[in-house]
Amino acid sequence: MNLYFIRHAQPDYEHDTITETGHVQAAALADYLADLKVDELYHSSMGRAGVTAGYLAEKWNIKATPIDWARELKWGKGTGDANDNRSPWTIKDRVIQEKHAYPEGENWRNLPELKGDFLIEEYDLHCKALDDFLSEHGYVRQGQLYKAVEPNDKTVVIVCHGGVISALVSYLTGVPFFQYMSHMGVDLTAVTKFHFRGEKDVLEPAQLIYVNSQAHLGVK
Secondary structure: OEEEEEEOOOEEHHHOEEOHHHHHHHHHHHHHOOOOOOOEEEEEOOHHHHHHHHHHHHHHOOOEEEEHHHOOOOOOOOOOOOOOOOOHHHHHHHHHHHHOOOOOHHHHHHOHHHOOOOHHHHHHHHHHHHHHHHHHOOEEEEOOEEEEOOOOOOEEEEEEOHHHHHHHHHHHHOOOHHHHHHHOOOOOOOEEEEEOOOOOOOEEOOEEEEEEEOHHHOOO
């Protein structure tokens, strides 16, 4: 099974949609992926993801289904403002600048800067939701691997957000969240692809094929 995560186009946060530039980006994305044979298309319940997914749905002539668990992460006081001084990106930068090192592995959860923050609970909630979703599609997590209970060759696309994609990709690859945020960005309309392989009842890791591609926007 192939699983694609796609970030929404340039957002108009005030109206929960996308900007004029965002419409151009979404159209370019849909044109670039026009020949991709997609079985299922999902998007988060937030408007900017739904509008972006609409371009893909029209191009592929399939239904775009909203799923609430793919909404953006909440952090800090729950505002989800990427420019807030409690955003995971801001905290990550501050921790690295002050300590000159990343927290090791999952120790980012114990940072004093995250005490009382929504982020840890949200990270776990979204990762569990992803595992439930993958289980429904035939791949059941055991440790860091996935058991192919019902292997298939479906192509599934989820249009969502930078924070939640960072969380889910870090979870699937075993790369600690803070390291992922530092070195593997999630740009507007960028595409990340995973492949789930294995014969029936065989355990395999989720294979990352590529990350954060903006080839449709001419970024090589």
